[in-house]
Amino acid sequence: MPLPYVLLSAAVSLDGFLDDTGPERLLLSGPADFDRVDEVRAAADAILIGAGTIRADNPRLLVNSAERRAARIAEGRPEYPLKVAVSGTGELDPAAHFWHTGGDRLLLTTDRGAARARELGVAADIVTLGEELEWRAVLEYLHDARGVRRLMVEGGGTVHTQLLLQELADEIQLVLAPLFVGDPAAPRLFGPGAYQRGRLRLLETRRIEDVVLMRYVPTAPGTGRGAANAADRHWLALACELAARCPPSRTAFSVGAVVVAADGTELARGYSREGGDPVVHAEEAALAKTDPADPRLATATVYSSLEPCAHRSSRPVPCARLVLDAGVRRVVTAWREPDTFVTAADGSGVLAAGGADVVVLAEYAGRAKAPNGHLLG
Numbered sequence: 060m061p062l063p064y065v066l067l068s069a070a071v072s073l074d075g076f077l078d079d080t081g082p083e084r085l086l087l088s089g090p091a092d093f094d095r096v097d098e099v100r101a102a103a104d105a106i107l108i109g110a111g112t113i114r115a116d117n118p119r120l121l122v123n124s125a126e127r128r129a130a131r132i133a134e135g136r137p138e139y140p141l142k143v144a145v146s147g148t149g150e151l152d153p154a155a156h157f158w159h160t161g162g163d164r165l166l167l168t169t170d171r172g173a174a175r176a177r178e179l180g181v182a183a184d185i186v187t188l189g190e191e192l193e194w195r196a197v198l199e200y201l202h203d204a205r206g207v208r209r210l211m212v213e214g215g216g217t218v219h220t221q222l223l224l225q226e227l228a229d230e231i232q233l234v235l236a237p238l239f240v241g242d243p244a245a246p247r248l249f250g251p252g253a254y255q256r257g258r259l260r261l262l263e264t265r266r267i268e269d270v271v272l273m274r275y276v277p278t279a280p281g282t283g284r285g286a287a288n289a290a291d292r293h294w295l296a297l298a299c300e301l302a303a304r305c306p307p308s309r310t311a312f313s314v315g316a317v318v319v320a321a322d323g324t325e326l327a328r329g330y331s332r333e334g335g336d337p338v339v340h341a342e343e344a345a346l347a348k349t350d351p352a353d354p355r356l357a358t359a360t361v362y363s364s365l366e367p368c369a370h371r372s373s374r375p376v377p378c379a380r381l382v383l384d385a386g387v388r389r390v391v392t393a394w395r396e397p398d399t400f401v402t403a404a405d406g407s408g409v410l411a412a413g414g415a416d417v418v419v420l421a422e423y424a425g426r427a428k429a430p431n432g433h434l435l436g
């Protein structure tokens with residue numbers, strides 16, 4: 060199921076707090092950083108916050124720049140991004156600014172919360188997602204029913220923690236502010252939990268007056284059987300980019316592949332016909348760069364823009380078998396092999412029979428096919 064690109068945005072003190080316990084919102088960002096936040100909002104289809112932030116901050120969550128709003132309109136988008144609040148209880152102040160400013164407002168809640176919010180007269184489109192609020196259901200609803208492709212999440216800590224723990228965050232934009240809160244009762248950005256193993260990847264640092272913006276992306280492959288996480292989407296997109304680098308051929312597919320350890324370390328990458336070998340396949344090229352004795356292969360994931368091959372004439376061992384022989388037991392791919400060169404090739408079937416988990420993210424099929432258009436008729 061395609062999901063929106065989920066960007067978590069927050070500012071923290073040097074001792075890791077999102078706010079203090081006083082009645083006013085703590086300003087961690089400075090003017091220039093708030094303007095950057097405004098720009099990030101303007102680029103989003105929707106901005107989401109938890110009910111706790113509405114209660115604590117009474118935010119408006121607007122795009123404040125008239126130029127940015129005008130640019131949105133000129134692009135055929137609504138003047139303001141959709142504002143989304145999540146609440147289980149529906150215990151919300153109907154007079155809060157959130158419900159009376161900006162463009163469309165949506166409350167995503169439970170059956171019980173919807174009844175309570177309606178009783179209170181909350182001025183929003185109130186949508187229940189059942190007895191419990193599941194984050195994957197929230198994101199699927201926003202993508203499918205509301206057309207949200209880019210979602211900015213502006214807290215608070217409870218919401219950020221859940222999205223990160225459930226591996227649904229594609230990016231963290233974190234601002235570190237040079238002040239201390241020092242009050243253990245103040246809210247923290249991330250609470251305790253079983254986070255992804257390994258290190259996140261740093262995309263960018265930027266000095267903005269006296270604060271520093273850090274942009275991180277999760278890298279650790281998913282672990283749930285048949286399910287993908289945000290890092291899986293990132294790595295598969297990279298495999299599709301590698302496919303576009305293949306020397307063109309009229310007699311073979313262009314495919315990219317990446318081998319990634321469970322902690323998010325890239326072990327190897329490859330693409331079809333790499334290095335002047337006219338018949339080498341992407342998975343074969345990537346696996347050849349790994350050490351067969353590397354214990355990380357047993358828990359690694361292979362990302363391949365096209366499913367690993369099940370039959371080949373150019374080499375004795377097909378790629379699905381090479382993957383299994385390497386000890387890898389998880390493959391994420393964008394596209395099942397069509398009958399162009401081999402009828403009913405079923406690399407996924409070979410992998411599954413060998414005990415591997417195969418995840419097909421069909422939303423990347425367009426990118427995987429793009430360098431192969433001339434072969435598809």
Ligand SMILES: NC(=O)C1=CN([C@@H]2O[C@H](COP(=O)(O)OP(=O)(O)OC[C@H]3O[C@@H](n4cnc5c(N)ncnc54)[C@H](OP(=O)(O)O)[C@@H]3O)[C@@H](O)[C@H]2O)C=CC1
Nearest residue numbers: 069070078109110111112146147148192214215216217218
């Ligand atoms: N510095 C910064 O960048 C930011 C700071 N903040 C600060 O964060 C603090 C608020 O954070 P926090 O208290 O963690 O609140 P949150 O904004 O994360 O909201 C938590 C609430 O959201 C609802 N919710 C979240 N997940 C679920 C779920 N899975 N199912 C049902 N309901 C859910 C619940 O609402 P309900 O209780 O109605 O059921 C829950 O109490 C404030 O002090 C604010 O100033 C906030 C944003 C950014």
Ligand SMILES: Nc1c(N[C@@H]2O[C@H](COP(=O)(O)O)[C@@H](O)[C@H]2O)[nH]c(=O)[nH]c1=O
Nearest residue numbers: 070085086087088116118119120213214
């Ligand atoms: N305090 C704080 C943030 N707080 C976020 O900004 C929201 C309020 O936005 P607005 O309605 O435009 O005033 C607030 O509810 C919370 O989500 N964000 C930041 O980038 N830096 C900060 O220092």
